[in-house]
Amino acid sequence: MEIHIFEDAPAMGxxxxxxxxxxxxxAIAERGGARIIVATGASQFDTLDTLTQAxxxxxxxxxxxxxxxxxxxxxxxxxxFRGYLKQRVVDKVPLRSFTYINGEAHDPQAECKRIGKLLxxxxxxxxxxxxxxxxxxxxxxxxxxxxxxxxxxxxxxDEACRxxxxxxxxxxxxxxxxxQAISMSIRQIMKSKAIICSVPxxxxxxxxxxxLYGPVSPEAPASILQNHPSVAVYLxxxxxxx
Numbered sequence: 001m002e003i004h005i006f007e008d009a010p011a012m013g014x015x016x017x018x019x020x021x022x023x024x025x026x027a028i029a030e031r032g033g034a035r036i037i038v039a040t041g042a043s044q045f046d047t048l049d050t051l052t053q054a055x056x057x058x059x060x061x062x063x064x065x066x067x068x069x070x071x072x073x074x075x076x077x078x079x080x081f082r083g084y085l086k087q088r089v090v091d092k093v094p095l096r097s098f099t100y101i102n103g104e105a106h107d108p109q110a111e112c113k114r115i116g117k118l119l120x121x122x123x124x125x126x127x128x129x130x131x132x133x134x135x136x137x138x139x140x141x142x143x144x145x146x147x148x149x150x151x152x153x154x155x156x157x158d159e160a161c162r163x164x165x166x167x168x169x170x171x172x173x174x175x176x177x178x179x180q181a182i183s184m185s186i187r188q189i190m191k192s193k194a195i196i197c198s199v200p201x202x203x204x205x206x207x208x209x210x211x212l213y214g215p216v217s218p219e220a221p222a223s224i225l226q227n228h229p230s231v232a233v234y235l236x237x238x239x240x241x242x
Contacts, residue, residue, distance in 0.1 A: 024062060036126050038085060068184060197225060205240070
C-alpha cells in the first residue's frame with residue numbers, strides 16, 4: 001500500500017486524479033479500453049475535477065461504473081449520486097458508456113443483478129474510492145460482509161454513516177437521510193486491478209488510522225484495502241492527523 005500525504009485537499013485531489021488518469025491511459029494502451037469505478041461524495045471533488053480535465057485520454061474507450069446509491073432518492077435530489085456523477089463526470093467527458101445504479105428501481109435486488117452482470121463483463125482497471133467516518137468502503141458499513149461474492153448488495157446504513165451525510169450538508173436533517181442503499185460489495189471492489197483511495201478532512205482521521213494501521217476487520221471495512229496488491233491512498237494533512 002502506498003500512502004501519500006499532502007498539505008491540503010486540493011493538492012491531494014490533484015495527485016489522486018493524475019494517478020487515475022495515468023492508469024486509464026495505460027489500460028487503453030495495453031488493452032484498447034479501460035473500465036473504471038467512480039466514487040462520489042465531498043472527498044472526491046478535486047480528484048474528479050482533475051481526472052475529467054486530464055489530457056490525452058480517449059474517453060470514447062472508457063466504460064464507467066457507479067459505486068453506490070441511496071434507495072428511493074430521485075436523481076433530481078441534491079444528494080443523489082446519479083446526479084453527482086452526471087454533473088461531475090458523465091456531462092464532462094464523452095465516455096463510451098456509464099452504468100448508473102437506479103436507486104428508484106421497483107425491485108432493488110433485480111437492479112443489483114442487472115448492474116452486477118454488466119460490471120462482470122470485463123475486468124476493472126481502476127476503482128476510485130474513499131473512506132467514511134465510520135470506516136466504510138462504498139456503503140459497506142461496519143460490520144461489513146467480507147465474504148459475499150455478489151457484485152452489488154442492498155445494505156442498511158448505520159447511524160454514523162447517516163450522520164456523516166447530514167453533516168456534509170447533503171440533507172436538511174438526519175431523518176431525511178435514506179436508511180438503505182445499493183452498494184458495490186467489498187469483494188467486488190477488491191477485484192479491481194488498482195485502487196485509488198482519496199480521503200480528506202480531520203473528520204476522517206480516526207477512521208484512517210484504524211483502517212490503514214489497525215487489524216483487518218469487518219468492523220473497519222476499509223481495512224481490507226491492506227490486503228490489495230495495488231492500492232494508493234491519498235490523504236490531506238488533516239486526515240493524516242492521527
